[in-house]
Structures are given as C-alpha cells and as structure tokens.
Amino acid sequence: MRRKLIAGNWKMNGSLVANQDLIGAVGAGLPVAHCAVALCVPSPYLAQAQALLAGSGIDVGAQDLSCHESGAFTGEISAAMLREFGVRYAIVGHSERRQFHRESDAEVAQKAQRALAAGITPIVCIGETLAEREAGQTEAVVKRQLAAVIHTNGHCISEIVLAYEPVWAIGTGKTASPQQAQQVHAVLRSQLAAASEHADRIGILYGGSMNAVNAANLLGQPDIDGGLIGGASLKAADFLAIISAAA
C-alpha cells in the first residue's frame, strides 16, 4: 500500500524568523501516526530547514534543480548540492516554472533524471491550463507531459512522485472536485502501469488549493496519494489539518 505524502511548497515566502516559527509549530503539532511529510523551502533556507527538521520525521525538499550536472550555469543549483543539505524531494516542472521560465517537457524530464541520479525523489508536476481543460484537452496534455518523463527516465519512473496540479486551481481557491481529480489520476495511473511493472508504488499527489476543508474528500479518492500544498502550507494549523486528514 502506498504511504500518503503531504508536501508543502512554500514558494518564494519566508524569512529566518518566520521559518523558525512555522517549522516549530508544524513539528510540535504533528499527529503521532502521521503520513510522510515534507517541506519544500526556498534554497537559501535549506540549511536552516535541515537543522530545524533533524529528527522531526519531516523531510526537507527543494523547489527546483538544474537539468545540468555542474559547470558554467550561473544561478543554477545542482542536484548534488541539494543532496548535501539532506534534501529528500525536489519539485520539478511546477507550472510556475513552466509558465514563467519557459521550462519544456524535455527539460522537466531531465531535471527528474538529475534528481534521481543524486538520490533525490523528484515530485514531477503536470497539469492543464483552464483553456486546455475547456478545449477538452486535459487528458492529452497531462499524458504528453508524463510521456516525456517516462521516455527520459525509463524503468526509473517507479522512483518518482507525480503531482497532478491543474494550473487553474493553483493559488486561485478553485479546487478540482474529488471526482475531477480522481478521473485524471486514474488516467495517469494506467499510463504509468503501461510503462512500469512497479507503477502501483508510484505516489500521485493532487495539488491546487487543497486546504483544511477539502483535503479529506480529495485524499479519500483511490488514486490520490497525497497533496502538494502551496498557500495552506504557510499556516501551521491548516497544514497540520491536511496532514491529519491524510494520516
């Protein structure tokens, strides 16, 4: 059985003082029998998160990594560097990076490969825009995005975590209904099954305005194995409520 994962994506938020308070409150309120939990923090705070989360049962995550191994790539951060800070997960292909940094399916697939080679589990984000959904292209879009990751990563695909994040639901307060999300997750599950005999161990998270109120219904779906949480991960009480709904 797949263990649920709740991963917080702080995006470009935080400060040394605020992080200490937030991590302290999340650690203090963690339910005894909890699911896997990770916090994907901005890179400058990795050392702080590593120190504060040591022994807490909460893993450290990054929000991106370079598709290159090392060298003349100013501003980039390699998978090996992240690993030195105890990073267990790295988000790749978040829609904000696909949209604002023009990341292609191929680049996202390479990032997943770099992460896996360094012993980091990539949380690979895929999802359709509102225009694509309204044009009836949801399945085609997510299948194309996932196909690139399968193509590049071959049998290692069973080591990734996938996150279905409809772009129209991210940070908007509009959540996919549990049925809408489950429908896409089931499509993704069969695509993974066709690519790997170990597909049933791949966690597929839902992300997009998941909160303390809607988490239980979403997480109750058979193919929803956790959540990638943006806004609600910045408030300890909300994040803890989602963890409780998953535990």
Ligand code: PEP
């Ligand atoms: C995200 O950034 O991955 C996300 C799901 O954000 P939010 O929960 O704020 O919609």
